[in-house]
Structures are given as C-alpha cells and as structure tokens.
Amino acid sequence: MAASEKNENSHRVVIVGGGFGGLNVARYLRRAPVQVTLVDRRNFHLFQPLLYQVASGELSPANIAAPLRNILERQPNCEVLMGEVIGFDVANRRVTLNGGSIPYDTLVVAAGAGHSYFGHPEWEPFAPSLKTIEDAIEIRGRVFSAFEMAEREADQAPRPELLNFVIVGGGPTGVELAGALADIARYALKREFRRINPANSHIVLVEAGDRLLAAFPPELSTKAQASLEQLGVRVHLKTMVTSIAADHVMLQSGDQTQRLPTRTVIWAAGVAASPLAKKLAEATGATLDRAGRIAVEADLSLSGHPEIFVIGDMADYTQSNGKSLPGVAPVAIQQGRFVARLIDARQRGKTLPMFRYRELGNLATIGRSAAVADFGRVRLSGFVAWILWLFVHLMNIVNFRNRVLVFVQWGWNYLTYERSARLITGREARRAMERRSE
Amino acid sequence: MAASEKNENSHRVVIVGGGFGGLNVARYLRRAPVQVTLVDRRNFHLFQPLLYQVASGELSPANIAAPLRNILERQPNCEVLMGEVIGFDVANRRVTLNGGSIPYDTLVVAAGAGHSYFGHPEWEPFAPSLKTIEDAIEIRGRVFSAFEMAEREADQAPRPELLNFVIVGGGPTGVELAGALADIARYALKREFRRINPANSHIVLVEAGDRLLAAFPPELSTKAQASLEQLGVRVHLKTMVTSIAADHVMLQSGDQTQRLPTRTVIWAAGVAASPLAKKLAEATGATLDRAGRIAVEADLSLSGHPEIFVIGDMADYTQSNGKSLPGVAPVAIQQGRFVARLIDARQRGKTLPMFRYRELGNLATIGRSAAVADFGRVRLSGFVAWILWLFVHLMNIVNFRNRVLVFVQWGWNYLTYERSARLITGREARRAMERRSE
Numbered sequence: 102m103a104a105s106e107k108n109e110n111s112h113r114v115v116i117v118g119g120g121f122g123g124l125n126v127a128r129y130l131r132r133a134p135v136q137v138t139l140v141d142r143r144n145f146h147l148f149q150p151l152l153y154q155v156a157s158g159e160l161s162p163a164n165i166a167a168p169l170r171n172i173l174e175r176q177p178n179c180e181v182l183m184g185e186v187i188g189f190d191v192a193n194r195r196v197t198l199n200g201g202s203i204p205y206d207t208l209v210v211a212a213g214a215g216h217s218y219f220g221h222p223e224w225e226p227f228a229p230s231l232k233t234i235e236d237a238i239e240i241r242g243r244v245f246s247a248f249e250m251a252e253r254e255a256d257q258a259p260r261p262e263l264l265n266f267v268i269v270g271g272g273p274t275g276v277e278l279a280g281a282l283a284d285i286a287r288y289a290l291k292r293e294f295r296r297i298n299p300a301n302s303h304i305v306l307v308e309a310g311d312r313l314l315a316a317f318p319p320e321l322s323t324k325a326q327a328s329l330e331q332l333g334v335r336v337h338l339k340t341m342v343t344s345i346a347a348d349h350v351m352l353q354s355g356d357q358t359q360r361l362p363t364r365t366v367i368w369a370a371g372v373a374a375s376p377l378a379k380k381l382a383e384a385t386g387a388t389l390d391r392a393g394r395i396a397v398e399a400d401l402s403l404s405g406h407p408e409i410f411v412i413g414d415m416a417d418y419t420q421s422n423g424k425s426l427p428g429v430a431p432v433a434i435q436q437g438r439f440v441a442r443l444i445d446a447r448q449r450g451k452t453l454p455m456f457r458y459r460e461l462g463n464l465a466t467i468g469r470s471a472a473v474a475d476f477g478r479v480r481l482s483g484f485v486a487w488i489l490w491l492f493v494h495l496m497n498i499v500n501f502r503n504r505v506l507v508f509v510q511w512g513w514n515y516l517t518y519e520r521s522a523r524l525i526t527g528r529e530a531r532r533a534m535e536r537r538s539e
Numbered sequence: 540m541a542a543s544e545k546n547e548n549s550h551r552v553v554i555v556g557g558g559f560g561g562l563n564v565a566r567y568l569r570r571a572p573v574q575v576t577l578v579d580r581r582n583f584h585l586f587q588p589l590l591y592q593v594a595s596g597e598l599s600p601a602n603i604a605a606p607l608r609n610i611l612e613r614q615p616n617c618e619v620l621m622g623e624v625i626g627f628d629v630a631n632r633r634v635t636l637n638g639g640s641i642p643y644d645t646l647v648v649a650a651g652a653g654h655s656y657f658g659h660p661e662w663e664p665f666a667p668s669l670k671t672i673e674d675a676i677e678i679r680g681r682v683f684s685a686f687e688m689a690e691r692e693a694d695q696a697p698r699p700e701l702l703n704f705v706i707v708g709g710g711p712t713g714v715e716l717a718g719a720l721a722d723i724a725r726y727a728l729k730r731e732f733r734r735i736n737p738a739n740s741h742i743v744l745v746e747a748g749d750r751l752l753a754a755f756p757p758e759l760s761t762k763a764q765a766s767l768e769q770l771g772v773r774v775h776l777k778t779m780v781t782s783i784a785a786d787h788v789m790l791q792s793g794d795q796t797q798r799l800p801t802r803t804v805i806w807a808a809g810v811a812a813s814p815l816a817k818k819l820a821e822a823t824g825a826t827l828d829r830a831g832r833i834a835v836e837a838d839l840s841l842s843g844h845p846e847i848f849v850i851g852d853m854a855d856y857t858q859s860n861g862k863s864l865p866g867v868a869p870v871a872i873q874q875g876r877f878v879a880r881l882i883d884a885r886q887r888g889k890t891l892p893m894f895r896y897r898e899l900g901n902l903a904t905i906g907r908s909a910a911v912a913d914f915g916r917v918r919l920s921g922f923v924a925w926i927l928w929l930f931v932h933l934m935n936i937v938n939f940r941n942r943v944l945v946f947v948q949w950g951w952n953y954l955t956y957e958r959s960a961r962l963i964t965g966r967e968a969r970r971a972m973e974r975r976s977e
Binding site: 142143144161164168170171175180182183184185234235246249252253290293295296500502503505506510513517522524525526527533534 | 601951957
C-alpha cells in the first residue's frame with residue numbers, strides 16, 4: 102500500500118488533505134530528505150475562496166481546481182493517493198484508509214472543515230452550504246432554476262418563495278454570495294425573461310451578530326453593508342434562523358419572529374472541523390474546541406506527539422496574544438510551510454523558532470465593483486479594494502492556465518454583465534422538472 | 540401558461556428542443572410575424588460534437604454550453620421555457636407539459652435522440668453513453684478514477700480490469716473518444732503516477748461493422764484506423780458485444796468469443812430517437828423507422844399535419860436518391876433554417892421550394908494531431924484535416940466567450956499535453972472511495 106515502503110531508509114511523511122495547508126507542506130518538502138505521501142479524497146486541489154463564483158455561474162469548477170498529481174508531478178519524493186482516511190493508529194504509526202493503511206514517521210493532518218448546522222442537521226437539504234464543487238453546482242442549479250420556475254408559473258398562483266433568496270451568515274462567504282446574487286438579479290438576467298422581472302427578486306442576508314464581516318474593523322463592516330444595500334440586498338443583523346423548511350425560513354430578531362417564504366436558502370454560517378479531528382483527539386488525548394478543532398502546540402504538533410502535526414481549519418492554534426487563529430487560507434498556507442520547514446530541519450538535526458502567523462490582511466468583495474480590504478493601519482473600500490481583491494485572487498490561483506481562463510471570464514463577465522457558466526445540471530435539473538406538476 | 544396568449548392575433552410557434560435544430564428555427568424566425576416559444580428540459584444549448592472533450596478532461600461543461608435565454612434575449616418575439624414536454628394534443632393543438640400545456644398554431648418538434656442499448660437496458664449502468672453533460676462528467680470520473688484505483692492498488696492483487704478501457708461503436712463519437720483516451724494514457728498522465736505506467740493501459744475500440752466511420756469513404760476509414768492504431772488503440776472490427784458486466788465485457792467475433800476484463804466501458808453505438816417521436820406518431824398516425832425516427836414529408840411536416848414539423852435526429856427524411864439523412868448537426872441546422880423560412884413564407888402567403896440537404900462534408904478527429912475530412916471529391920487526412928477540424932468546430936461554438944475559452948484551452952492542452960479539467964466529482968468520486976474496501 103505504502104509508497105514510502107519502497108525506500109526503507111527514508112523518513113516517511115504522510116499528509117492528509119490536499120487543501121491550502123496540506124499542499125504547501127508537500128511543496129515545501131520538495132528538497133527535504135523524506136518520502137512524502139499526500140492522501141486526499143479528491144483528485145484535485147480546490148481554490149475555495151472563489152467557490153462562490155461557481156455557485157453564481159461566473160466560473161467553471163475546473164477553473165478553480167487543479168489536479169493534485171499534476172501540481173506535484175515534478176516532485177520525485179512525493180506521491181499522491183486518492184483515498185479516504187478513516188482513522189489513525191497512533192501506536193503503530195499508521196493512517197487507516199477505507200481499505201488499507203499507510204505507515205508514517207511524521208503525520209500532518211490538514212483535512213479542513215465543513216459546515217455546522219448548530220445541531221439542526223435536518224436543515225441541510227433545504228439550505229446547502231458551500232464547501233465542495235458539488236455544493237457549488239447544487240446551489241447554482243437552485244438559484245437559476247428558481248428564476249426558471251418563476252417564469253414558467255408567472256400567470257398561475259403567485260409563489261413569492263421562488264424569488265426570495267436567503268443567505269444565512271454574514272461572514273466573507275455570505276457577503277460575497279449576497280453580492281453575486283444581487284448582480285445576477287439586477288444585471289445578468291435583465292433582458293432574458295418575458296414574464297418576470299428578475300430585479301424584483303429579494304436577496305436577504307441574515308447575520309446573528311451585530312455586524313457583517315466580524316473579522317474586519319467595524320468601519321469596514323459598515324461600508325460592506327452599505328455596498329450590499331446599494332445593490333438591493335436586505336441585511337438583517339442580530340437575527341437568528343429558528344427553522345428552515347422547503348418553502349420558508351423562520352427568522353427571529355429580539356422578540357419578533359418573521360416567516361419568510363423562500364425556496365432557496367444558502368448556509369454560510371457555522372463551521373465545524375473535519376470529523377477526523379475527533380478521531381485524532383481520541384487517539385492522542387488531545388482536546389477539541391467548540392468548533393471541533395484540535396488544540397496544537399506552539400510548533401503545531403500535538404501535545405506528547407511531536408511526530409503528529411495538525412494545521413489549517415482543523416487546528417486550534419492560540420497565539421501569544423491569547424487569540425485563536427481563524428480558519429482562512431493564509432493561516433493554512435503559512436502553517437503548511439512552517440511544518441514542512443520544521444520536518445526538514447529535524448531531518449538535518451537543526452531547530453526552528455516556533456510558528457508565528459504573519460497577518461497579511463483581509464479582503465472581501467461585494468458585487469461587481471466594490472470590496473473591503475483591511476491591512477491593519479491601511480483600510481480600503483470601494484473600487485480600489487476591488488481591483489486589489491481581483492489581483493490577489495488571480496495571482497493565487499494555482500496554475501497559469503486557470504489564471505488565464507479566470508482572467509478572460511472575469512473580463513467578459515464584467516463587460517457584458519453575463520453569467521454564462523450557469524448550467525442547471527444533475528439533481529437540480531431533475532428537481533426543477535418534477536416541481537412542474539405541483 | 541403560454542406567452543403566445545399575450546398577443547391574441549399573432550401566429551404561435553412552439554418549438555420543442557433547443558439543440559441545433561430547434562435553436563435554428565427560433566433564430567431564423569426572428570423577423571417573422573409570429574410569437575415563438577422554445578421549450579427545453581435544460582436551460583442551455585449544448586454543442587454536442589465537443590462533448591467527448593468534456594469526458595476526456597479537455598474542456599469544462601460550460602465551455603460547450605450556452606444559456607438558451609442568453610442566446611435569444613435580443614429576440615423580442617421569442618420566449619424560452621424550461622419544461623418537460625410529455626405529450627401532444629394534436630386535435631386541440633396543444634403541447635402537454637409536465638404540469639400544464641401550451642397552445643400552438645405551428646409545432647416544431649426537435650427533441651433529438653438518445654442511445655439505444657439494442658434491447659439490453661441492463662448494460663447502461665456499466666456502459667454509460669455520451670449524450671448529456673451529466674454523461675460526460677460521469678465518464679470523465681470513471682476514466683480518471685480507474686487510474687487512481689490502479690495506482691492505489693498497484694501492490695495488491697493484479698486488477699487488469701482497471702486499465703482496460705472499452706469503447707463500443709466505431710462511429711465519430713467512438714473514434715474521437717478512443718483517440719482522446721489514448722492521448723490521456725500516453726501523454727497527459729505520463730509523469731504523474733509512481734506505481735503504474737498509464738501508457739500500459741489498453742484502449743479497445745469495438746465495431747460490429749467491417750470498418751470504422753461507416754459514413755466516410757473506405758479510404759478514410761482505413762486512415763482513421765491506422766491513426767488510432769499508431770496511438771496504441773486496439774481496433775476490433777466485425778466484433779459484437781454480447782454482454783457487459785461491472786468487471787468485464789464479452790466480445791464475439793465470428794465463432795470466437797473473448798472475455799475482456801474492464802471496469803470502464805463507454806457506449807457509443809446505437810442511436811434511438813427521443814420517446815416523443817413515438818408519442819407524436821401515436822397522435823398523428825405517422826410511422827416510425829427502426830431507430831424510432833418519425834417519417835416526414837418533403838417539407839419536413841407530418842403527413843396530414845402541415846402544421847407539425849419534425850427535424851433533426853428525430854426525423855426520418857428520405858432524400859430524392861432514396862437515402863435517409865443521418866443524425867448529424869449540419870442536417871438539423873439546415874432543417875431548422877428551412878422550417879423557419881417556410882413558416883415565415885406561409886405567414887406572408889408565399890411558397891418555398893422543398894427542403895434539400897446540402898452536404899457540407901464530414902469531419903472526425905483522432906487524437907492530438909490527426910483527423911479525416913470528406914468533402915466528396917476532396918478527401919483529407921492527417922494534420923491538415925486536424926487543423927480544419929479545429930477551425931470548423933471553433934467557429935461553430937455558439938458564443939464568443941466560449942470560443943476564446945476553448946481556444947485558450949486547446950492551445951494549452953496541445954502545448955503541455957495536460958488535461959486539467961479532469962475533476963472526479965459527484966457519484967463517481969463516492970464510488971471510487973467505496974471501491975477501496977473491496
């Protein structure tokens with residue numbers, strides 16, 4: 102099973118997960134005297150920050166994905182396995198796969214996070230979250246087929262739930278998605294329907310806290326909200342979702358409850374670490390935080406297990422100022438690079454100073470030409486921040502081909518206002534047909 | 540339900556299907572004094588001749604699809620409905636939808652064709668055909684996950700079925716797909732695996748007839764076969780598939796039978812017209828041919844029903860030379876344009892000469908730099924034919940954006956040999972994981 106068994110003498114590093122964290126460990130180990138095996142359930146690395154653009158029909162899935170084998174093909178000390186990790190045999194230093202196991206000398210677990218429905222798993226079918234390509238395709242189908250159904254049934258009984266879109270959670274994903282949906286309703290579909298006016302649809306963004314983008318300074322939260330409202334998005338702050346069904350959500354704000362008819366709800370709220378965190382905690386005695394993240398030491402290893410590292414969205418890393426690092430790409434990337442350097446240093450009998458996160462800044466975009474950017478003392482909003490957002494994201498896409506494809510499509514979408522990648526496929530296409538007979 | 544009811548006085552044309560035929564009817568009616576409703580189950584027009592490139596990871600689905608509403612948005616006399624047609628009420632001139640009906644004065648049915656498993660529907664789960672975007676994504680997943688599984692299980696018991704790929708049917712789809720798979724095995728995956736050599740996989744093309752590309756002159760069939768064999772494809776002529784299961788196919792050639800272990804079978808053989816042909820035949824008394832196509836008059840209308848036209852893959856149109864037209868895009872396009880002009884002429888009290896198909900030529904590509912082209916007296920093969928194939932297909936893609944995206948990707952794929960759109964998603968991704976425990 103294990104590649105590393107090929108070379109009996111070299112140190113075997115197994116990386117679980119090919120996201121920002123795991124991929125950076127593998128890449129930064131390219132000159133280290135180790136045998137690397139990267140295991141992922143998928144055959145590609147996904148550039149998650151742009152996933153919402155797949156959901157909104159701006160980009161195709163393959164534009165934000167790069168095959169892991171292809172990224173790592175020129176790295177002879179690294180092999181890629183597509184497989185599902187189901188547990189850890191820490192005593193024997195083996196990773197258990199669905200149908201086999203792999204030995205390791207050093208283990209790096211970077212399996213990321215999924216969404217948490219706050220103890221309401223029954224909401225998931227009505228309110229998909231946006232973590233995988235399948236999620237994005239499903240949400241894209243739901244959004245665009247809602248307009249199709251509204252057009253088809255325009256002269257039957259009114260169905261207000263069709264053109265109400267509710268996004269739960271006012272973090273970056275929720276804000277970016279709300280802006281993208283507002284662009285679709287106001288511009289992209291403008292001339293295309295004959296019986297409905299897509300601009301009459303309602304995009305509702307629900308946030309439990311008292312401002313959007315809680316990770317940003319309050320002044321930028323205010324600007325983001327103003328930009329969204331200018332696009333017609335209705336922002337409900339201090340508002341909780343108390344139930345979600347096929348044709349409505351219940352909102353609660355203070356003592357007030359409201360029933361909002363809607364067929365399209367997108368969940369961009371709670372985050373929960375991969376269930377592998379719990380398995381690893383059970384195997385090592387490590388502790389989990391409320392989000393299911395596993396507590397790591399200052400060098401990102403587990404207490405009592407210097408040979409096991411946890412990084413990225415799965416790791417609960419407390420900085421010297423007492424604050425825990427957020428689950429964002431720059432954290433995972435920096436942690437991945439640190440762990441790779443540390444593994445390399447250990448092999449060479451050297452030491453490294455402990456991990457320290459270098460805050461690079463925070464960006465979020467709002468619709469077709471606004472964004473907010475926070476670089477500590479420098480704070481930007483509006484068009485300049487938007488250009489910066491475009492540039493940063495374009496430069497971080499993994500391969501050159503995708504950079505060109507994304508650039509061409511962004512240019513096209515910006516100039517024409519179109520959303521051409523808006524296929525309604527798979528389950529959602531069938532569902533739209535079945536709904537007809539209601 | 541019907542848009543056409545908005546304008547009581549105008550002639551209502553309902554078009555069923557937004558493929559090459561139906562879309563051309565709608566477009567060529569843009570200046571006609573009629574109200575057009577185009578009904579399709581999907582919200583996009585699909586450029587089917589390039590579908591095999593989605594299956595082989597060269598292009599993304601959205602690159603060969605264009606939203607029907609977007610194509611027709613500037614045509615005020617035309618509306619698009621996403622809906623499923625389930626029957627025809629010819630007496631009352633209404634099309635029955637899944638949940639409603641639409642009145643017509645003139646009906647054009649262009650619902651295309653699917654695949655026929657020659658009375659063996661039980662083969663379908665093991666041998667998907669290539670008609671829809673979902674099919675292409677499914678086949679892409681099966682092809683690339685076969686390599687992943689082979690790599691993962693390289694040091695367990697040998698599983699020859701993983702790296703045998705069988706394509707059933709030696710028409711253009713089968714030939715183009717075989718060439719594309721050979722390119723993947725020989726070039727695209729060359730450096731990416733550590734335990735298997737993808738070049739050792741076997742691409743087998745099975746054809747019941749005595750040559751490939753039966754619609755081409757025999758000399759080009761021979762050249763196509765030679766090009767494929769040069770790429771390592773094994774071509775079995777005069778060979779029938781007698782059974783298909785999860786891990787093998789049975790082939791029969793004369794008295795010889797052969798069991799070929801394989802997990803990946805692609806069905807590119809029999810064609811059957813949409814089941815709507817049968818419904819329409821029952822409603823009008825028209826006759827069906829062996830492929831389920833409906834017999835049409837010289838003006839493409841149904842006998843006794845001058846107000847109903849059938850075009851494209853659904854129509855059995857016999858030319859003056861006694862030959863029936865094949866189910867290819869140029870036939871559907873020319874028939875669509877003819878019907879639109881005829882409807883327009885009738886409205887203006889004019890007549891038109893009967894439909895006559897203008898043979899434009901026949902093209903098929905074989906791998907990364909060969910093709911065959913038949914223009915009657917002029918016959919080309921090799922690199923020149925391939926360049927021509929590229930040019931013709933690029934120019935026929937519906938919108939400019941997709942033309943640019945396809946061009947960029949073809950250039951990239953040609954120069955780098957890569958297949959970057961090779962995501963394993965959805966059902967196939969789950970299946971690959973489940974297989975692990977076998």
